[in-house]
Amino acid sequence: MIQRPKIEHVEIPYEGASLPAILIHAENTGQKGPAPAMVFFDGFDVTKEIQYFKGVPDLAARGIACLIVDGPGNGEAVRFRNQWLHHETERYGTAAYEYLAGRKEIDPKRIGVMAISLGGYHAPRAAAFEQRFAACIAWGAQWDYWEIWRSRFEKLDSGKLPSLSVAWQHLLWIFNVKTRDEAMKKLEGFRLDGVVQKITCPFLMVHGEGDEQIPLPVAQKCFDAVGSKNKPSNCLPEKRAAITIARSTTPASERRPCGIGWSRCFLRAIEKASAVKNHRALCGAVVLVCAVTLDATAQPYPNAPVRIVVPFPPGGGVDSIGRLAAAKLSENLGRAFVVENRGGANEIGRAHV
Numbered sequence: 001m002i003q004r005p006k007i008e009h010v011e012i013p014y015e016g017a018s019l020p021a022i023l024i025h026a027e028n029t030g031q032k033g034p035a036p037a038m039v040f041f042d043g044f045d046v047t048k049e050i051q052y053f054k055g056v057p058d059l060a061a062r063g064i065a066c067l068i069v070d071g072p073g074n075g076e077a078v079r080f081r082n083q084w085l086h087h088e089t090e091r092y093g094t095a096a097y098e099y100l101a102g103r104k105e106i107d108p109k110r111i112g113v114m115a116i117s118l119g120g121y122h123a124p125r126a127a128a129f130e131q132r133f134a135a136c137i138a139w140g141a142q143w144d145y146w147e148i149w150r151s152r153f154e155k156l157d158s159g160k161l162p163s164l165s166v167a168w169q170h171l172l173w174i175f176n177v178k179t180r181d182e183a184m185k186k187l188e189g190f191r192l193d194g195v196v197q198k199i200t201c202p203f204l205m206v207h208g209e210g211d212e213q214i215p216l217p218v219a220q221k222c223f224d225a226v227g228s229k230n231k232p233s234n235c236l237p238e239k240r241a242a243i244t245i246a247r248s249t250t251p252a253s254e255r256r257p258c259g260i261g262w263s264r265c266f267l268r269a270i271e272k273a274s275a276v277k278n279h280r281a282l283c284g285a286v287v288l289v290c291a292v293t294l295d296a297t298a299q300p301y302p303n304a305p306v307r308i309v310v311p312f313p314p315g316g317g318v319d320s321i322g323r324l325a326a327a328k329l330s331e332n333l334g335r336a337f338v339v340e341n342r343g344g345a346n347e348i349g350r351a352h353v
Helices: 056-061 075-081 089-101 119-129 145-157 169-175 180-187 216-225 261-275 279-287 317-333 346-350
Strands: 007-014 017-024 035-041 065-069 106-116 136-139 203-208 244-246 291-294 306-310 337-341
Touching: 007 065, 007 089, 017 056, 017 075, 017 089, 035 089, 035 119, 056 065, 065 089, 089 106, 089 119, 106 119, 119 136, 119 203, 145 180, 169 180, 203 216, 306 317, 317 337
Parallel strands: 035 065, 035 106, 106 136, 136 203, 203 244, 306 337
Antiparallel strands: 007 017, 017 065, 291 306
């Protein structure tokens, strides 16, 4: 029997309303008394349900509870409650902290905050202004989000394609605005200079060396500005305190971004389907994220390699799933599965299937 942590859907009181959240209870604590906990905020375009697969079961197994929150602009909060994104993360960071501190099974002195992707802004901001947080993890760096979008729009206007996880119009929706100028005005508050200097709790930043959206020097700038005296000291060649960096020897075009742990459930489905030769379930799992076609220019089926056409550029979340799926499918079915990136509008990818 597979052990699962206790999962509880909860509501976080927030400014006359509430925010949806999932509380994953600590397991195997081996101790009497309240457990430590982490508040886990979303990034730009993910949800609390997806966040669960980003290491949360591992936290629970190690005796650490986790409160995954759909903050304003994310998931259920924006889709069903019209709670729009804003830059003052401490407003709902404090709400999340106080909710956990009020639970008898949680130790209020051992509550940390972490977040992923754009959460690299949210978690440091929350820790800077809500100093009851005992620790802070930025899973992916941010520094000046206004500048990031200024650069993205500049590339779009010149006909180039910036690295984006979703269409740029998503930004307008989560801000509840109609124009790019209005969105840029909202983004003016999304800067961490003058904010991270206020952080006093232990601080950890994890960032991918090959991150195409936030360059490593930007991450280093944020890390260097953090005011905490307790920062990790993994050594770069310069032998100085530095961010923990995910390095890879894989070519840049084939790198997988950090934060793809949520895909483990998808791979388990592939493993189960292929183990029982359930090809219908197997193909269904792959079609969830990409298109599959045979290479008509090579050997005929069943000896030809199977192409997985990913209608996105290399390095994104869907590309990562496609590559993980291809490796697992090749291993379990004993034939070649290869990923072919056909980024652009949906019709471009579809035309190659």
